[in-house]
Amino acid sequence: xxxxxxxxxxxxxxxxxxxxxxxxxxxxxxxxxxxxxxxxxxxxxxxxxxxxxxxxxxxxxxxxxxxxxxxxxxxxxxxxxxxxxxxxxxxx
Numbered sequence: 001x002x003x004x005x006x007x008x009x010x011x012x013x014x015x016x017x018x019x020x021x022x023x024x025x026x027x028x029x030x031x032x033x034x035x036x037x038x039x040x041x042x043x044x045x046x047x048x049x050x051x052x053x054x055x056x057x058x059x060x061x062x063x064x065x066x067x068x069x070x071x072x073x074x075x076x077x078x079x080x081x082x083x084x085x086x087x088x089x090x091x092x
Contacts, residue, residue, distance in 0.1 A: 061086060 065086050069079045 062083070065082060069082065074082070
């Protein structure tokens, strides 16, 4: 029984017009494994890019705040308090 199942799982026969194409289930499994590995790579890249995006957005907000502080000529203490408030808003 096991031999029969192994034989059945080794081949998939697909008919195209008059030609018969034999596709190995092993090839299909290997393709699936390669695609899963490729997907994991893309997910890792996506995570890395999202982290970079997060920190770039924070840096942009800090730069915007500094530009605003210089324009408004605020005191150093008010500057620090403003940075803290801006950071708290970003975390919400």
